[in-house]
Amino acid sequence: MKNPFELFGLEPNFLLNEPELSQKLRNMLQAVHPDRFASGSDQEQLAAMQKTTQINDAYGILKSPVRRAQALLQLKTGVDGTGEVTVKDPMFLMQQLELREELEILSDKKDMNGLLAFAEEIESMEKKQIANINDFFQQEDENHALDSDKILTEIYKLQFLRKTLIDIEAAEEKILG
Amino acid sequence: MALLQIAEPGQSTKPHEHKYAAGIDLGTTNSLIATVRSGVAETLADLEGNHLLPSIVHYAKDGTVSVGNSAKLFQCSDPENTVSSVKRLMGRGLADVQAIKEFSANQLTASGSGMPAVQIFEDIKNPVEISAEILKVLAQRAENALGIQEGDELGGVVITVPAYFDDAQRQATKDAAQIAGLNVLRLINEPTAAAVAYGLDTGNEGIHAIYDLGGGTFDISILRLEKGVYEVLATGGDSALGGDDFDRIIAGLLVEKANVEHDDRQAYQMAMLKAREVKESLTDNESVDVQFMHWEGQISREQINELMSPIIDKTLLACRRTIKDAGLKPADIKEIVMVGGSTRVPLVQEKVGQYFKQEPLTSIDPDRVVAIGAAIQADILIGNKSNDQLLLLDVLPLSLGVETMGGLVEKIIPRNTPIPIARAQEFTTFKDGQTAMAIHVIQGERELVDDCRSLARFELRGIPPMVAGAARIKVTYQVDADGLLNVFAVETTSGVQAEIQVKPSYGLTDSQVTEMLKSSIDKAEEDMQLRMLREEQVEASRVVEAVRAALEDNGQALLSEEEFDAIESAVQQLEIIAQGTDIEAIKSAIKMVDANSQEFASRRMEASIAKALVGNEIDEI
Numbered sequence: 001m002k003n004p005f006e007l008f009g010l011e012p013n014f015l016l017n018e019p020e021l022s023q024k025l026r027n028m029l030q031a032v033h034p035d036r037f038a039s040g041s042d043q044e045q046l047a048a049m050q051k052t053t054q055i056n057d058a059y060g061i062l063k064s065p066v067r068r069a070q071a072l073l074q075l076k077t078g079v080d081g082t083g084e085v086t087v088k089d090p091m092f093l094m095q096q097l098e099l100r101e102e103l104e105i106l107s108d109k110k111d112m113n114g115l116l117a118f119a120e121e122i123e124s125m126e127k128k129q130i131a132n133i134n135d136f137f138q139q140e141d142e143n144h145a146l147d148s149d150k151i152l153t154e155i156y157k158l159q160f161l162r163k164t165l166i167d168i169e170a171a172e173e174k175i176l177g
Numbered sequence: 178m179a180l181l182q183i184a185e186p187g188q189s190t191k192p193h194e195h196k197y198a199a200g201i202d203l204g205t206t207n208s209l210i211a212t213v214r215s216g217v218a219e220t221l222a223d224l225e226g227n228h229l230l231p232s233i234v235h236y237a238k239d240g241t242v243s244v245g246n247s248a249k250l251f252q253c254s255d256p257e258n259t260v261s262s263v264k265r266l267m268g269r270g271l272a273d274v275q276a277i278k279e280f281s282a283n284q285l286t287a288s289g290s291g292m293p294a295v296q297i298f299e300d301i302k303n304p305v306e307i308s309a310e311i312l313k314v315l316a317q318r319a320e321n322a323l324g325i326q327e328g329d330e331l332g333g334v335v336i337t338v339p340a341y342f343d344d345a346q347r348q349a350t351k352d353a354a355q356i357a358g359l360n361v362l363r364l365i366n367e368p369t370a371a372a373v374a375y376g377l378d379t380g381n382e383g384i385h386a387i388y389d390l391g392g393g394t395f396d397i398s399i400l401r402l403e404k405g406v407y408e409v410l411a412t413g414g415d416s417a418l419g420g421d422d423f424d425r426i427i428a429g430l431l432v433e434k435a436n437v438e439h440d441d442r443q444a445y446q447m448a449m450l451k452a453r454e455v456k457e458s459l460t461d462n463e464s465v466d467v468q469f470m471h472w473e474g475q476i477s478r479e480q481i482n483e484l485m486s487p488i489i490d491k492t493l494l495a496c497r498r499t500i501k502d503a504g505l506k507p508a509d510i511k512e513i514v515m516v517g518g519s520t521r522v523p524l525v526q527e528k529v530g531q532y533f534k535q536e537p538l539t540s541i542d543p544d545r546v547v548a549i550g551a552a553i554q555a556d557i558l559i560g561n562k563s564n565d566q567l568l569l570l571d572v573l574p575l576s577l578g579v580e581t582m583g584g585l586v587e588k589i590i591p592r593n594t595p596i597p598i599a600r601a602q603e604f605t606t607f608k609d610g611q612t613a614m615a616i617h618v619i620q621g622e623r624e625l626v627d628d629c630r631s632l633a634r635f636e637l638r639g640i641p642p643m644v645a646g647a648a649r650i651k652v653t654y655q656v657d658a659d660g661l662l663n664v665f666a667v668e669t670t671s672g673v674q675a676e677i678q679v680k681p682s683y684g685l686t687d688s689q690v691t692e693m694l695k696s697s698i699d700k701a702e703e704d705m706q707l708r709m710l711r712e713e714q715v716e717a718s719r720v721v722e723a724v725r726a727a728l729e730d731n732g733q734a735l736l737s738e739e740e741f742d743a744i745e746s747a748v749q750q751l752e753i754i755a756q757g758t759d760i761e762a763i764k765s766a767i768k769m770v771d772a773n774s775q776e777f778a779s780r781r782m783e784a785s786i787a788k789a790l791v792g793n794e795i796d797e798i
Contacts, residue, residue, distance in 0.1 A: 008790075009790040022403075022408075024789075024790065026403070026404060026406045026408075026568075027789040027790065028786050028789045028790065029406070029568060029570060030406070030568055030789065031782075031785035031786060031788065031789040032782045032785050032786060032789075033568055033570070033658075034597065034657070034658040035363065035557070035558060035568060035569065035658065036568075038333075038362050038363060038558035038559070038560075039196075039333070039362075039558065039559055039560045039719065039723065040723045040727075041719075041720050041723040041724050041727070041770070041771065041774065041778070042720070042771055043771050043774050043775050043777075043778040044723060044727065044774075044778045044781070046775075046778070047775075047778035047779045047781070047782050048782060049597045049655075049657055049658065050779070050782075051779070051782040051783075051786070052597050052658075053597045053598055053599045053655070055786075056594075056595045056596070056597065056598050057598060057599070059595070060594065060595070060598075169501060173498065176494055176497070
């Protein structure tokens, strides 16, 4: 089966042109979505569903920076990044604790504005981390080899920020009832 | 022997036929059917000119079934045998619905399907059967209006469901259609249908929010319309919140004013009817004089606004969550479309307008907009508009998961994932020689199984016996374009397909549906055997037509001469056999064509994708 980049006719690259990606999604689904075969034969309906499933799945991977980075790492180095990752970076571990603590305090105080500001802070950290990961992938061209352990750690950091954002939203929901 | 008809190359084998398709809005309070005629989508009226069919079914002692306004007449005189708001029972468990006051305690009972059933004299009727009665009346209405001859039928229907409906509720809706003898082209979400109805009018690109407050459900969907593609970005809502709650809260006020006994069911029914009158009249008036039983007095809009306000606030909370899920902010919403009769309530429009900081769109009758959108989609799906590029991309409304140790839910597919989608999971055996295992599939967002909806228990059998932990069972959860779940399992080291037995938690098994289909057909009127034969012949001609069209389209390009001939001869074989009366032979001839054209179908998909990507690159230059 084709990898997600190949399926969308894209070069395997971490940087992504989002409008181009969604345009390709639309064009492909116009051609193979099950609705196009609603009065077709059972085989066609089945094939359309399977193909659309593949496209939707690949789109989900490409759209999410974490999953895209994992897929690209797998493609370039054969390392599966979806399993457990041990992070030894003490600075990051410290920061992780601090962020969790801040979230806990804000939710205990039911501080809605504080949570919103906190979410913005994490979002900008997330943006920086995405740029950071891109830099690591770019290094391949200069050094000809990717440091997969290093990239795994960076992906883990991004994943942590995403998880924190989800938890902030859950805390907001809880306050609103 | 009949002569084969051979068309000139490049000519289609049949002149273009207009096929009849309809869109059905199967609502909690009212149902509608619409169709596209001469390019215009419109709802269809009954002989008296009514478009709305009240979703009420009455069963008389002599077995007569009445639906709609004629059933409504029995609501006060024979409440025990009159069923309204049956949609609220679809795909739910008895415990879920016992709190709903429309159904008195003695009216609802347990049934074999896990769903509650309604006691009608000595008989019980399940919600699927009751809904099928409504669908039959609507289909009949369409056949009359379209002048479809006796024996011929609607080619297919699109039925709308609340976006927030879970798998069991969707499956129940599809089963009802099957029992009513309808061919379901697709289940689509009500808000998506409404967007289609509006979008075609305005051709408006951008992000739209659809606020759909019906009788019994509330839905909010965020859609992006771009170049004819409607992409649902997120959907949310509450499948147990609706305009009926307004009526109930007003009825509560009336009952309190009139000092009615708590268990006076008839008085309660009357209060509900009166409450609806009061609500509707307060849409245009600031206050209204009310007489209910021994009580006479005035009710003001302000008074009921205060009562309704918390219900509307709940809907706005769901809006907030859904906009966030879509990764957007309220300011990104270009237009807000109002759907559902309950959005006529002035306070709803006012509060929604305030929240989105803009005037909501109400130009299409909110009662009819869903059916109209469904009709447009049905017309496209049946193939009447082959060049139309409108495409709906929908999402899974609620996360799918499986039960793990300690009654916890492990999410498999998160909500708002575009469908169709599939995910695979690998399991292993726990004991030596284990040949079976059970999977409990759950739908919902909470962490505990008990807080989510139980969809079904799948039992896998036929796993080859191995030592514990050696078997690798890959379970695939496939959600199709209707939002319905299918589960497949295979033992990967041996390639053995495990047999799956599905026990829906709140639904009918396939054989129960077939049983009901059989019993719903009046045997004096029509012979079952004949009906099955006709259905199989229709299916055969559909297959022949579809495969021929595909062969003509790109069979030469994608198949070797040998492959082409194999498919063509299977099709010819099917054509001959379909003229006979052997149902089993027709079935196996269809299977033969399917088997021969499987590879062709997937090559066609690949070719379409290649073409779509090339087209894209040209666009960019």
